Amino acid sequence: MNFTMDASTMNQISKNMGSLLGAKTTIPVLTGVLTVVQENEILFTVSDGADTLVQRVMRSDEVEINTTGTTILPKDFFTTVRKMRGQIEVCTEGNIVTVTKGKTELSFTTMIADEYPKIAEQAPLSQLRYSGPTFKKIVESTAFCAATSETRPVLTGVNLKMEGKQQTFVSTDSHRLGNIHVLTSDCLEENTNVNQTIPASALTHAAKTFDLSKDVFVVNYKNMVAFVNGNVIYYSRLIEGNFPDTSRLIPQQFSTELTFNKNELRDTVQLLKEASQDSVVKFVIDESLFVKISAKNELAKGNAEVAYGEKIGEDLTISFSSQYFLEALNAIENEIIKISFCGAMRPFVIRSSDENDTSLQLILPVRTY
């Protein structure tokens, strides 16, 4: 193979690979990148065995394809090219790839492409289309709530369930939950039987890699999902097992509701967290015009008051993890948020005050000290 492109194009490809490039794996060929040079395009495939990212670069004025071919380029090839500038020439001869820029040339040993695992072809169950911002919103509302420990593998994923015209994405680590509803107006092939759990890490990687000015297609297979965005495809294995039914966890009726300026509340809680034990803060909602927020640990304590916009319902005292609370606030774009409680020991809900925003964050309180 022989092609030339700008080093910056190759760097973007290499950057998009993220932790998939050189991932720890027992299959030697997966330490490299399958590179297929065809007459009109070059395909770069990187995989850690579970997730696979395929990126395509089209022939153009900047990308010249002189000879086709297939090989596995090692990680070092990509880390080296990251330090190069301007037009580079890439050329293989036997099991050696050489990248040349002016009078500088670097050669690396390649691997045999035949051994690279193929992605099993399957018939898609459904194909959904989202605008870039909608896809980002789905990921940012849910993925961070997934469990990071493998104790219950299914909780490390984001569950997608389609019921009639409505899709629900939800994830929970059993202390908090992120949930978003999306209407199936953008569904290309309707299939209401989808109920699958996508690794949260795959969604996060895809959202970070994708060009969100373009649409994202989510193609569902029996045990796999593919996210397609422009010239990039991200394949991920699904997580097996039944995702718990979380719909009954989300309260529908509330005894206390307040609106807040998100940034003011966030800054205050962030400060009080410094004086907290295990990040726990306490909210006291009474007849005054402020919510009294407090925290304490062995060596410190903190008190603050934050004004709320509107209050409906009863007085309340409730304690919870400020860490979860701050992460939930970060997931909401709007300046004004609404927090809805239904008792000191019941989960509470944080939402945008904008009713078009169909995402919600739910947090379980801790016993008040």
Add this chain to the structure above:
Amino acid sequence: MNFTMDASTMNQISKNMGSLLGAKTTIPVLTGVLTVVQENEILFTVSDGADTLVQRVMRSDEVEINTTGTTILPKDFFTTVRKMRGQIEVCTEGNIVTVTKGKTELSFTTMIADEYPKIAEQAPLSQLRYSGPTFKKIVESTAFCAATSETRPVLTGVNLKMEGKQQTFVSTDSHRLGNIHVLTSDCLEENTNVNQTIPASALTHAAKTFDLSKDVFVVNYKNMVAFVNGNVIYYSRLIEGNFPDTSRLIPQQFSTELTFNKNELRDTVQLLKEASQDSVVKFVIDESLFVKISAKNELAKGNAEVAYGEKIGEDLTISFSSQYFLEALNAIENEIIKISFCGAMRPFVIRSSDENDTSLQLILPVRTY
């Protein structure tokens, strides 16, 4: 005590403490910051037992001092204030310090100031003055060459030796060496007996913390050194033991000398390092107008040519650590550098082509493969 100041002033103080704040130590009071509020100034002292940083804030329009007092503020106080904005009020009552900003207040347990170790008063042996940029240049030319391992403790320092009107700063990890001469025109109290080894980490911390638009005074004591810069003093214990005599290590006569554009050489060596074994690169200097640079390891190899400006002397083939070489280039400000060799197995010298620059970098070659 009771004072008010802008949170950003406190943050700068806290930032300057660097790793001294909350350093690992067996003396509990050293985990905090000795805070002495006097009528016209506030002194913040932080120490890890070996190094001590004293910062002074003067009473001003922005810094109001209402009540004087002395206490030890805990690390958490400073990390919390880093998240605050605007004017803050700091007030102690018993062993509790409270920082207040509007309706938010945070309290922390303080420690008793009596237990804080005092810096032993000594008569200074000499006092030297440097402009900020000169001090920075001294540190940047030497400190990075010091050993990081404690095998030979004296090599973790930068040696300062005064001979007549000339001061020499030198440090070496026995594979490379950084050296700079400074003329003693700025010496306030002349004393030609100074020969002391200052921890490289103390110099680096001081140079990073200091306001280099102001002069730096170096006050030498028997077993201590103080760097004074505006309202900041950095005290460091000296390293005991005889620093090796490095003057004979630096060759005075050379068989080959070349000049280079520093950035071009750096970028090329940086690239070839990716294909090197243990970062070793080889320079081949022959009758051509380019230096041929190469590197190889089990899986990769690299070749490049870099044009030199001038060449005096013999042809030469020499191998050395590209890592040391790149760090040496970074220590030289000038665009054009001169490299002086005296044989394939002898140390070589890298200098600015500007003869007013009295610093030099020396690197030991490795056996050619």
